Amino acid sequence: NFFFEKMAAVDWFAKNLIESQVKNLGANDTVAAVIPYLIYWHALFWVCKLFSGSLFPSYIKLDNVLKSYWAASMVSSIHAMVIVPMALNALTYMDFHDVTTLSISSPQSSQVNVIFIGYLLNDILGCLYYNNKWAGYQATLIHHIVGIACWYIMTEGQFGHVLGQVGLLTEITTPFVNQRFFFDKGALLSYLLILCHILSVCL
Numbered sequence: 001n002f003f004f005e006k007m008a009a010v011d012w013f014a015k016n017l018i019e020s021q022v023k024n025l026g027a028n029d030t031v032a033a034v035i036p037y038l039i040y041w042h043a044l045f046w047v048c049k050l051f052s053g054s055l056f057p058s059y060i061k062l063d064n065v066l067k068s069y070w071a072a073s074m075v076s077s078i079h080a081m082v083i084v085p086m087a088l089n090a091l092t093y094m095d096f097h098d099v100t101t102l103s104i105s106s107p108q109s110s111q112v113n114v115i116f117i118g119y120l121l122n123d124i125l126g127c128l129y130y131n132n133k134w135a136g137y138q139a140t141l142i143h144h145i146v147g148i149a150c151w152y153i154m155t156e157g158q159f160g161h162v163l164g165q166v167g168l169l170t171e172i173t174t175p176f177v178n179q180r181f182f183f184d185k186g187a188l189l190s191y192l193l194i195l196c197h198i199l200s201v202c203l
Contacts, residue, residue, distance in 0.1 A: 117147075121144075
């Protein structure tokens with residue numbers, strides 16, 4: 001409930017100042033709900049890029065391309081720490097009277113879905129801008145485009161939300177994956193550290 005409560009103010013801003021304007025342009029409800037979160041995640045990217053130099057000495061030594069990748073990785077980890085508990089919480093609001101039906105959904109699961117889609121759209125912007133300067137950008141683009149298509153269809157059609165929320169629980173591994181990059185650029189790699197990191201991802 002913590003994250004849903006904190007999102008209440010965000011939702012008020014989204015619905016009153018952004019979402020209504022997007023709807024006036026002819027967008028459907030799902031697209032209108034996604035756009036504010038795209039803006040939020042992109043703003044967080046710039047916040048991470050602005051303050052990382054003060055927080056992490058190794059960040060200063062990077063070129064601009066890697067600084068952007070660093071900031072995007074921070075946003076990715078923050079997103080995972082937000083979306084996983086929200087998805088888990090959304091599952092508790094669903095009525096599992098018949099677990100075989102795909103029509104189970106809730107307002108909470110719909111909110112989680114649009115937050116996730118907004119994040120994927122934001123990350124795609126970085127991939128498109130830096131393209132081959134970012135390692136693995138092709139796989140990231142494919143992953144994000146497929147993810148947007150799946151979660152958009154689920155949100156717009158109001159079905160498959162249980163599968164969507166369970167799938168989002170796998171995002172819990174994201175901070176551990178990103179940490180490998182931070183270890184590398186922070187010159188903190190050692191055999192023991194890498195072993196502990198691999199084990200943490202597996203767990």
